[in-house]
Amino acid sequence: MKILIVEDEPKVASFLKQGLEEQSYEVTVVFDGYFAKKMAGENYYDVIILDVLIPYINGLEVAKQLRNEGIKTPILMLTALGSTDDKVVGLDAGADDYLVKPFEFKELLARLRALTKRFTDNMHEQRVIKLHDLELDLDRKVVRRGGKTIDLTAKEFGLLEYLLRNKNRVISRAEISEKVWDSSFDTSTNVIDVYINFLRKKIDKEFPTKIIHTMVGMGYIIKTED
Amino acid sequence: MKILIVEDEPKVASFLKQGLEEQSYEVTVVFDGYFAKKMAGENYYDVIILDVLIPYINGLEVAKQLRNEGIKTPILMLTALGSTDDKVVGLDAGADDYLVKPFEFKELLARLRALTKRFTDNMHEQRVIKLHDLELDLDRKVVRRGGKTIDLTAKEFGLLEYLLRNKNRVISRAEISEKVWDSSFDTSTNVIDVYINFLRKKIDKEFPTKIIHTMVGMGYIIKTED
DNA sequence: CTTCTACTATTAGTATTTTCATAATTTTTA
DNA sequence: TAAAAATTATGAAAATACTAATAGTAGAAG
Numbered sequence: 001m002k003i004l005i006v007e008d009e010p011k012v013a014s015f016l017k018q019g020l021e022e023q024s025y026e027v028t029v030v031f032d033g034y035f036a037k038k039m040a041g042e043n044y045y046d047v048i049i050l051d052v053l054i055p056y057i058n059g060l061e062v063a064k065q066l067r068n069e070g071i072k073t074p075i076l077m078l079t080a081l082g083s084t085d086d087k088v089v090g091l092d093a094g095a096d097d098y099l100v101k102p103f104e105f106k107e108l109l110a111r112l113r114a115l116t117k118r119f120t121d122n123m124h125e126q127r128v129i130k131l132h133d134l135e136l137d138l139d140r141k142v143v144r145r146g147g148k149t150i151d152l153t154a155k156e157f158g159l160l161e162y163l164l165r166n167k168n169r170v171i172s173r174a175e176i177s178e179k180v181w182d183s184s185f186d187t188s189t190n191v192i193d194v195y196i197n198f199l200r201k202k203i204d205k206e207f208p209t210k211i212i213h214t215m216v217g218m219g220y221i222i223k224t225e226d
Numbered sequence: 227m228k229i230l231i232v233e234d235e236p237k238v239a240s241f242l243k244q245g246l247e248e249q250s251y252e253v254t255v256v257f258d259g260y261f262a263k264k265m266a267g268e269n270y271y272d273v274i275i276l277d278v279l280i281p282y283i284n285g286l287e288v289a290k291q292l293r294n295e296g297i298k299t300p301i302l303m304l305t306a307l308g309s310t311d312d313k314v315v316g317l318d319a320g321a322d323d324y325l326v327k328p329f330e331f332k333e334l335l336a337r338l339r340a341l342t343k344r345f346t347d348n349m350h351e352q353r354v355i356k357l358h359d360l361e362l363d364l365d366r367k368v369v370r371r372g373g374k375t376i377d378l379t380a381k382e383f384g385l386l387e388y389l390l391r392n393k394n395r396v397i398s399r400a401e402i403s404e405k406v407w408d409s410s411f412d413t414s415t416n417v418i419d420v421y422i423n424f425l426r427k428k429i430d431k432e433f434p435t436k437i438i439h440t441m442v443g444m445g446y447i448i449k450t451e452d
Numbered sequence: 453c454t455t456c457t458a459c460t461a462t463t464a465g466t467a468t469t470t471t472c473a474t475a476a477t478t479t480t481t482a
Numbered sequence: 483t484a485a486a487a488a489t490t491a492t493g494a495a496a497a498t499a500c501t502a503a504t505a506g507t508a509g510a511a512g
Contacts, residue, residue, distance in 0.1 A: 084329075088336040096340055097323060103310075110314035114322055139395040141444050153468060154443030190490080191470060197491060216478055216489065379457060416501085417459060423502065442467060442500065 001116060002026045004045040006036040006062070007078070008054045012101075016049065019105050025112075033057025040066055045073050046116050049108075052079040052090065060093040067094035074115040076108075129164045132224040134203065134211060136164050143203060150202050155180070159195050160203070163212070163222040172219040196220060227342060228252045230271040232262040232288070233304070234280045238327075242275065245331050251338075259283025266292055271299050272342050275334075278305040278316065286319040293320035300341040302334075355390045357437060358450040360429065362390055369429060376428050381406075385421050386429070389438075389448045398445040422446060 003020055007013040008031045017027045028045075030036050032055040040048060040062075048066075052059035063075050077095035079086065087098045097111050127138040135144040141157055143150045152160065159180050163171060173192050174185040181191070196212060204210045213221050229246055233239040234257045243253045254271075256262050258281040266274060266288075274292075278285035289301050303321035305312065313324045323337050355362040361370040367383055369376045378386065388406050389397060399418050400411040407417070422438060430436045439447050 084333045087333050091336040091340040094343075107310045107313050110317040114317040117320075117322075140447065140449075141396040141441055154441075155469065157444070189471070193490060194470075194492085197493095200491090214478095214490070381458065415460070419501065420459075420503090423504090426502090440501070443469095 001047075002043075002045045003028070003112075004036070004039055004043075004048045004073075005029045006031075006033070006048065006054060006059065007051045008032060009051075012051075016108075023109065031055070033059065033062045036062050037065060040071060040073065041069065047112055048073050048075045049112075050075050050077055050095070052077060052081065052086075060090060063090070063094040076111060076115060129161070131164060131167055131211060131222065132209065133207075134164075136161060145203055146207060152199075152202065155195060156198055156202070159192075160199055163220065167222045170215050170218050170221045175219070227273075228269075228271045229254070229338075230262070230265055230269075230274045231255045232257075232259070232274065232280060232285065233277045234258060235277075238277075242334075246338075249335065257281070259285065259288045262288050263291060266297060266299065267295065273338055274299050274301045275338075276301050276303055276321070278303060278307065278312075286316060289316075289320040302337060302341060355387070357390060357393055357448065358435065359433075360390075360437060362387060371429055372433060378425075378428065381421060382424055382428070385418075386425055389446065393448045396441050396445050396447045401445070 001024075003025045005013060005016050005020075005027060007016065007029065013029050013031070017029050020027050028039065028043075030039055034056040036048075036050065036054070037057065050059045050062060054062075057065075059077060059079070063077065066073070066075070074097075075095045077090040077093075077098045078101060079090070079098075080101045082100040087100075090098045096115055099108060099111060129136040129138065133146055136157075137144065138161070141152075143152055143157075143160065159176065162176065162180050176192050177183060177185040196214075200210075200212055204212055209224055211222055211224055213223065215221055227250075229251045231239060231242050231246075231253060233242065233255065239255050239257070243255050246253050254265065254269075256265055260282040262274075262276065262280070263283065265271075276285045276288060280288075283291075285303060285305070289303065292299070292301070300322045301320060303316040303319075303324045304327060305316070305324075306327045308326040313326075316324045322341055325334060325337060354364065359372055362383075363370065364387070367378070369378055369383075369386065385402065385406050388402065402418050403409060403411040422440075426436075426438055430438055435450055437448055437450055439449065441447055
């Protein structure tokens with residue numbers, strides 16, 4: 001998540017930068033309106049934190065001009081001026097939110113979350129379960145290992161997903177039968193064994209570190225260490 | 227522009243209603259969380275103004291539940307509690323903005339403008355969905371690929387739109403049935419398969435790179451790479 | 453009335469899942 | 483420790499499930 005901070009007071013700027021980086025945002029700081037426009041125009045940011053009182057071009061003007069250029073990055077306006085009129089002007093200039101200094105850092109964080117939420121909602125982050133060098137991609141329904149993409153059938157995928165969600169834990173055949181085949185366990189069949197075999201061929205065979213292990217008399221376990 | 231106001235204090239409610247109607251918003255007022263959920267679920271609103279302290283289900287819970295249901299209508303949270311923690315909780319519950327009572331009406335208006343702007347801006351930029359050399363034009367309801375304009379029927383278009391909005395993700399027939407046909411999945415029909423076939427004929431057949439892919443036993447996925 | 457759309461029915465072909473027989477391995481028993 | 487028993491692995495065949503493709507029908511739209 002990339003953030004552009006536009007703030008000329010060094011104290012505030014470094015305080016923000018540090019705090020946000022601790023939350024693992026990628027932070028860029030600029031000190032005046034001129035650079036703010038330039039950076040926002042040339043780079044992509046998830047949010048812009050924009051102080052109103054900055055050199056050259058003030059924050060309101062920066063917001064207005066960015067919007068005119070069609071840049072829709074959410075803007076959180078920051079200022080020492082707390083009157084309603086100031087807020088109204090700021091919001092109408094194109095800001096999406098407005099925060100009055102001094103503010104508590106956790107409120108800033110909450111407002112940032114609110115601003116970026118809509119964005120991340122749409123960009124549904126891809127759901128992936130990882131173990132060692134193996135990736136199970138729940139959206140694309142494929143597995144990747146060592147750079148290679150491996151196709152699995154529906155049952156194979158279902159079985160591997162269940163095992164991965166329960167990695168480092170021995171899973172009995174009865175449990176697998178119930179959760180993956182959703183039926184009570186039937187001793188007269190060895191489908192599970194067969195599918196374990198299928199999985200091994202596809203995801204373990206050509207790799208030195210095996211991840212599927214048999215626990216004789218107990219079931220199977222998925223893990224990396226031997 | 228339609229607004230839902232959720233506020234149980236009659237004075238505040240009627241003050242808001244009157245003021246907003248003067249600004250030519252269409253206003254609906256409900257007095258408790260139960261009705262709020264019901265109305266927001268069944269009707270379309272551009273913004274919801276949501277008081278925190280309301281009967282039955284409090285505002286925070288209403289916001290949370292609406293978001294869980296996938297309703298993304300901007301929410302402006304309203305409350306007498308002004309502490310930072312309250313704001314943080316409110317914003318994290320799913321609110322897009324937070325206003326502390328008492329507030330000036332023009333600040334409310336400004337924040338409403340900011341909230342609806344963001345929303346309507348998004349609407350306008352999403353008028354064309356692209357993937358590779360395929361364009362889905364939501365205004366003209368046509369598809370273009372390789373310079374050619376392809377006409378689709380309503381159902382074909384609806385299906386392709388849904389798939390494109392979920393590109394790079396395997397979509398099950400159940401999901402398609404629910405979202406495109408809005409009915410629960412019925413195994414006794416193969417409409418979906420047939421429509422996939424229609425789409426393939428129209429948008430994939432004469433092009434080397436296919437974008438509709440079958441994942442046997444799982445559903446369909448739209449993507450370019452093989 | 454004709455054309456178009458949404459859908460159903462059916463088929464053949466293919467991919468997947470399961471069963472089964474046998475081999476290999478591990479555990480138990482003597 | 484060696485043989486027997488139990489458990490698991492594997493390959494191939496059989497059964498089943500799934501999908502593509504096409505033709506046909508009812509009803510809406512023009």
